[in-house]
Amino acid sequence: MAADLVPLSRVLVDRVAALGVDAAALLRRAGVAPSQLEVARPVVTTREYFAFWRALPAQLGRARPG
Numbered sequence: 001m002a003a004d005l006v007p008l009s010r011v012l013v014d015r016v017a018a019l020g021v022d023a024a025a026l027l028r029r030a031g032v033a034p035s036q037l038e039v040a041r042p043v044v045t046t047r048e049y050f051a052f053w054r055a056l057p058a059q060l061g062r063a064r065p066g
């Protein structure tokens with residue numbers, strides 16, 4: 001794995017979606033293309049990884065539990 005790449009689990013994104021978060025909007029806000037998670041071992045840049053975690057609280061505030 002390259003030094004600037006960090007794993008981002010599809011399971012994590014699925015669990016966040018189960019909380020009612022719009023996963024597509026979260027990924028967009030973090031600058032992560034959904035296609036990046038369609039591989040066996042998804043990775044994102046460190047910038048995208050931290051953008052994901054920074055975007056999560058805002059998206060949780062918009063969550064609609066289903």
